[in-house]
Amino acid sequence: MPSRRRWLRSGGGCVPSQRVAVVGAAGFGGAVCAAIVQRHPALELTAVTARSDAGRRHDELYPIHRVGLTMEAFDADSLAERADAAMVAYPHRAAAPAVRALRERGLKVVDLSADFRLDRERYERWYQPHEAPELLPEAVYGLPEIGHREEIRGANLVAAPGCNPTAALLGLWPLREHLRDAVVDIKTGVSGAGREATDQTHYVSAADNVNAYKTEGHRHSAELEQELPDGVGITFVPHLIPVDQGLLATSYAITASDLTKDETLGLFHDAYEGEPFIDVVAEPPRTADVRGTNRARAYVTVTGDRVLVEVAIDNLWKGAAGQAVQDLNLMLGLPETEGLA
Numbered sequence: 640m641p642s643r644r645r646w647l648r649s650g651g652g653c654v655p656s657q658r659v660a661v662v663g664a665a666g667f668g669g670a671v672c673a674a675i676v677q678r679h680p681a682l683e684l685t686a687v688t689a690r691s692d693a694g695r696r697h698d699e700l701y702p703i704h705r706v707g708l709t710m711e712a713f714d715a716d717s718l719a720e721r722a723d724a725a726m727v728a729y730p731h732r733a734a735a736p737a738v739r740a741l742r743e744r745g746l747k748v749v750d751l752s753a754d755f756r757l758d759r760e761r762y763e764r765w766y767q768p769h770e771a772p773e774l775l776p777e778a779v780y781g782l783p784e785i786g787h788r789e790e791i792r793g794a795n796l797v798a799a800p801g802c803n804p805t806a807a808l809l810g811l812w813p814l815r816e817h818l819r820d821a822v823v824d825i826k827t828g829v830s831g832a833g834r835e836a837t838d839q840t841h842y843v844s845a846a847d848n849v850n851a852y853k854t855e856g857h858r859h860s861a862e863l864e865q866e867l868p869d870g871v872g873i874t875f876v877p878h879l880i881p882v883d884q885g886l887l888a889t890s891y892a893i894t895a896s897d898l899t900k901d902e903t904l905g906l907f908h909d910a911y912e913g914e915p916f917i918d919v920v921a922e923p924p925r926t927a928d929v930r931g932t933n934r935a936r937a938y939v940t941v942t943g944d945r946v947l948v949e950v951a952i953d954n955l956w957k958g959a960a961g962q963a964v965q966d967l968n969l970m971l972g973l974p975e976t977e978g979l980a
């Protein structure tokens with residue numbers, strides 16, 4: 640049975656809710672999507688899906704999120720009867736067929752995976768043959784603050800960026816016209832690797848420890864290469880740190896012109912003035928200060944011949960679910976900050 644829309648109070652009147660399904664809600668990213676949508680004043684969470692946890696209540700698996708729906712197996716026809724939009728939080732490769740099934744049934748989709756972030760050549764160079772290449776032309780890269788806001792508005796398919804690229808790009812974007820080369824050093828919390836524990840992310844391995852990984856090339860660097868001007872040299876080194884949620888991107892950038900500290904600060908203020916989720920701050924930011932929020936805190940200074948930029952985000956919020964809801968708000972014509980303040 641198609642579910643009827645709830646009527647919600649808004650702006651002194653009543654408006655129909657936008658019904659949203661979260662696909663992959665048992666994973667870390669999908670669970671936060673479900674939690675945000677559940678409390679969103681203009682959205683109605685109508686379904687949450689899971690694979691191994693199908694049949695289980697979401698709030699039994701994640702009491703902290705207080706989502707009282709039972710997770711169900713993915714069925715695109717059933718979801719299409721009950722939702723106008725979907726957020727898909729599967730690993731890359733598994734996401735594309737689910738996104739295709741939902742798009743074929745007319746739902747707007749925000750995908751959290753890498754499947755629709757890159758052009759086909761880059762995707763197939765870093766990942767594998769694409770499972771739904773016919774959808775790539777309609778997919779929009781979902782980082783509003785770096786010039787994609789107008790494309791996201793009204794788009795039917797938005798690819799939420801990776802957590803590492805979100806922080807790195809927010810740090811490098813204001814410098815883009817001057818940028819020659821940057822070393823991007825990422826420190827990321829263990830939830831960035833998803834729910835399943837591995838040899839690297841098991842508590843005993845990750846606690847009291849810091850290590851670099853994928854030093855020979857991390858596929859997230861493809862998003863930087865795609866979104867920054869041609870010819871910018873990028874060295875990208877992620878490190879796993881023993882925190883649950885949180886990500887700090889430190890970029891050491893060389894610019895073509897000798898920018899002063901005031902000039903670099905001016906570029907950041909110009910780029911992010913009026914941005915609801917970005918704070919340009921006077922001290923190096925702490926991941927703890929953005930935990931559980933969709934905010935990014937950005938700091939810039941000049942040291943020797945380098946520009947030093949630090950950006951802190953929560954990988955599951957501005958790096959994943961929060962950003963995906965920000966994108967969904969734009970796609971549905973809602974205020975960008977709705978449900979995320």
Ligand SMILES: NC(=O)c1ccc[n+]([C@@H]2O[C@H](COP(=O)([O-])OP(=O)(O)OC[C@H]3O[C@@H](n4cnc5c(N)ncnc54)[C@H](OP(=O)(O)O)[C@@H]3O)[C@@H](O)[C@H]2O)c1
Nearest residue numbers: 665666667668690691729730731733751752831833834959
């Ligand atoms: N974690 C982050 O900080 C972060 C940030 C940005 C983007 N992302 C992206 O967001 C997506 C979800 O990440 P996550 O951290 O939430 O991952 P996760 O915790 O591992 O959750 C993934 C979910 O997808 C399900 N799944 C796995 N393979 C599947 C398949 N073949 N078919 C159907 N369902 C499948 C899993 O189900 P089971 O529980 O049954 O295995 C799990 O519930 C990924 O593409 C990731 O790259 C994550």
